[in-house]
Amino acid sequence: MSDELRPVARGRLYELVIERLRAHVVSADLVRGSRLPAERDLARRLGVSRSSVAQAIVALEVQGLVETRHGGGVYLRRDTLEVEPVADLVARKQLLPDVLDARDALETKLAQLAATRRTDDDLERIEGALQVMRAQVRAGEPPMEGDRLFHTAVVQAAHSNLLAAFYDEIRSEIATSRSESLRQPGRPEQSLADHEQIADAIRVGDPRAAAAAMHLHVDHVSRVRLLSWDPAG
Incomplete structure (x- = not known):
């Protein structure tokens, strides 16, 4: 796990989670098809609730950047997580x-x-x-x-x-x-x-x-x- 997945500051948490995930994808050299860490692990490493992580994942799905496979985790659909405002x-x-x-x-x-x-x-x-x-x-x-x-x-x-x-x-x-x-x-x-x-x-x-x-x-x-x-x- 990269150092980018460290606890986040308080605020609009799911947006901050997205930013941490974007940095993690870059530092860990993840590409399209790579699997992201499990929600529970992300919540623990980032120091946020699982609901904040889930909100972040949904926002990324909305933009077509990740895909959640039932029972199989979350996978990148692109080589980067360049999110929209x-x-x-x-x-x-x-x-x-x-x-x-x-x-x-x-x-x-x-x-x-x-x-x-x-x-x-x-x-x-x-x-x-x-x-x-x-x-x-x-x-x-x-x-x-x-x-x-x-x-x-x-x-x-x-x-x-x-x-x-x-x-x-x-x-x-x-x-x-x-x-x-x-x-x-x-x-x-x-x-x-x-x-x-x-x-x-x-x-x-x-x-x-x-x-x-x-x-x-x-x-x-x-x-x-x-x-x-x-x-x-």
């Missing part, structure tokens, strides 16, 4: 529900229209985006670019200038929700399956199925740890 996480937590509501309303309609208006060129772009997603998932990467290309292709396939303009207005917020979702464990594979289902419905020209598949996808996107996280503990 808590204020930034809180701001994103407050905004995300509105973004998801907007995505559901807008993208569900866009998918429905795409199923009736798509051209051969549109279907080519949708398939091209899926190929990028498949390659990224196979490589073990969050399929950020493939996801972006797919949704852009669906917007184009809907052939609605005004809805496309609305989509562009919230493109950056959509990107944030995409990142939040795709860094959840197991989510890249789920996202790819969702996109395959949306594409199938658009390809066969079934607007009801396309809308339902997009609605289900946005519901999956909404299931992120950030929304259940209580920053006050």
